[in-house]
Amino acid sequence: MSESVxxxxxxxxxxxxxxxxRISGEGAIQVADRVFFPVSKKPLSTLSGYxxxxxxxxDGDKFLDNGVALVFKAPKSYxxxxxxxxxxxxxxLMVRQVLRAVLKNGAKPAQAGEFTKxxxxxxxxxxxxxxxxxxLISAESxxxxxxxxGALEGRISKKIAEIEKNLIAAAASIAAYSxxxxxxxxxxxxxxxxxxxxxxxxxxxxxxxxxDAGKVLREGITTAIIGKPNVGKSTLMNMLSGEERxxxxxxxxxxxxxxxxxxxxxxxxxxxxxxxxxRETEDVVESIGVELAHKKIESSQLVLAVFDGTxxxxxxxxxILDSVKDKNVIVIINKTDLECKISKxxxxxxxxxxxxxxxxxxxxxxxxxxxxxxxxxxxxxxSAVLLNERQRLCAENATTAIAEAIAALQAGETMDAVxxxxxxxxxRLLELTxxxxxxxxxxxxxxxxxVGK
Ligand code: GDP
Numbered sequence: 339m340s341e342s343v344x345x346x347x348x349x350x351x352x353x354x355x356x357x358x359x360r361i362s363g364e365g366a367i368q369v370a371d372r373v374f375f376p377v378s379k380k381p382l383s384t385l386s387g388y389x390x391x392x393x394x395x396x397d398g399d400k401f402l403d404n405g406v407a408l409v410f411k412a413p414k415s416y417x418x419x420x421x422x423x424x425x426x427x428x429x430x431l432m433v434r435q436v437l438r439a440v441l442k443n444g445a446k447p448a449q450a451g452e453f454t455k456x457x458x459x460x461x462x463x464x465x466x467x468x469x470x471x472x473x474l475i476s477a478e479s480x481x482x483x484x485x486x487x488g489a490l491e492g493r494i495s496k497k498i499a500e501i502e503k504n505l506i507a508a509a510a511s512i513a514a515y516s517x518x519x520x521x522x523x524x525x526x527x528x529x530x531x532x533x534x535x536x537x538x539x540x541x542x543x544x545x546x547x548x549x550d551a552g553k554v555l556r557e558g559i560t561t562a563i564i565g566k567p568n569v570g571k572s573t574l575m576n577m578l579s580g581e582e583r584x585x586x587x588x589x590x591x592x593x594x595x596x597x598x599x600x601x602x603x604x605x606x607x608x609x610x611x612x613x614x615x616x617r618e619t620e621d622v623v624e625s626i627g628v629e630l631a632h633k634k635i636e637s638s639q640l641v642l643a644v645f646d647g648t649x650x651x652x653x654x655x656x657x658i659l660d661s662v663k664d665k666n667v668i669v670i671i672n673k674t675d676l677e678c679k680i681s682k683x684x685x686x687x688x689x690x691x692x693x694x695x696x697x698x699x700x701x702x703x704x705x706x707x708x709x710x711x712x713x714x715x716x717x718x719x720x721s722a723v724l725l726n727e728r729q730r731l732c733a734e735n736a737t738t739a740i741a742e743a744i745a746a747l748q749a750g751e752t753m754d755a756v757x758x759x760x761x762x763x764x765x766r767l768l769e770l771t772x773x774x775x776x777x778x779x780x781x782x783x784x785x786x787x788x789v790g791k
Contacts, residue, residue, distance in 0.1 A: 465772025
């Protein structure tokens with residue numbers, strides 16, 4: 339019985355066509371042999387990798403189900419270890435019973451993210467690739483998925499490896515120069531080091547500059563829809579939450595369950611908190627009016643300020659405009675299907691879109707405006723986009739260390755002093771990709787995964 343064999347249900351809770359129980363570790367196939375009995379009578383441990391067998395799953399004498407077992411042999415598996423995936427009929431109780439049988443026969447329950455952690459420890463993935471797996475699972479928009487997919491393909495790792503190469507070359511040259519300062523070796527001069535460092539700095543700054551837009555694409559953007567009663571906020575909501583575009587999620591764990599509605603506008607997920615306020619009766623909206631708008635504005639990253647195009651701007655409209663002037667705001671002139679009394683010119687300094695929420699006109703323009711204002715329009719999701727705060731911090735610390743190295747060079751400090759800063763920058767990058775990361779950090783990262791991943 340091996341301590342290191344882990345098992346978990348790999349499919350979501352609930353009913354499905356199939357459910358999968360995953361077993362991994364040295365001895366995983368032997369554990370599977372005790373619960374899975376192929377009709378061919380050939381035990382799974384006699385199969386080579388990437389083979390499937392059909393058979394019975396049993397808990398001792400008790401028949402549980404018929405199913406398929408897929409065998410992976412180390413190192414050619416997700417975790418890099420021997421792995422068996424048993425597919426059974428996808429009932430919640432069924433998969434739990436099969437898992438229980440597997441646990442009785444020598445596996446221990448996997449911790450959250452333990453399969454991916456093992457893949458990382460067995461060098462099947464680096465840390466940025468492992469983190470991208472989380473992004474793949476949680477992606478809600480095509481662009482978000484593309485960013486995580488890129489990271490899984492190693493886009494971040496490759497970019498960082500290029501920068502590392504530059505820095506290692508600089509560190510080596512600096513060390514050589516410190517040892518033989520009087521030798522006149524071509525390329526070994528402070529001016530050349532500075533060039534190398536500046537180039538690494540530029541690359542990192544480029545990566546850092548796309549972080550916020552990447553975050554918008556991955557996670558969406560908290561958005562408030564504000565405007566006076568009857569300007570068409572609910573109608574706009576209905577237009578945005580056309581069946582395919584809307585998902586309503588209950589966010590539990592708060593004193594009162596908040597309903598967060600998400601709508602996808604082009605490539606971007608808008609998180610519309612407190613839409614209940616918008617959908618309530620006009621009387622209520624009337625009574626809360628501008629005051630409610632203020633509260634919502636504060637907690638949102640983006641404001642959609644809606645105005646009734648058929649009416650001239652009122653005092654309240656101007657108040658609303660004034661309260662959002664420092665925010666990311668898109669002015670929406672609604673009801674363009676009717677004769678309008680206001681136009682884009684009335685909102686000169688604002689990004690303005692004309693729509694008819696009722697007719698569904700102007701959706702494309704709104705998509706463009708959201709992409710533009712969130713910075714997502716300028717982002718190529720195919721580029722190396724940092725995935726989370728941990729990666730951003732490592733990249734930022736590396737950039738600071740490089741800036742210090744450049745400052746030390748320019749101030750004519752000793753090459754040793756410059757070298758220390760370059761080493762520091764390198765350490766930060768090794769931390770970013772996980773080549774040099776503490777167990778605590780790795781544990782913390784994988785804890786955020788779900789069990790079975
Ligand atoms: P809210 O109070 O801001 O949520 O406004 P509603 O969405 O309830 O709309 C108020 C009224 O304006 C309703 O009668 C809607 O049918 C109408 N309305 C909303 N959008 C449009 C539009 O684009 N064109 C026209 N003609 N009427 C609209």
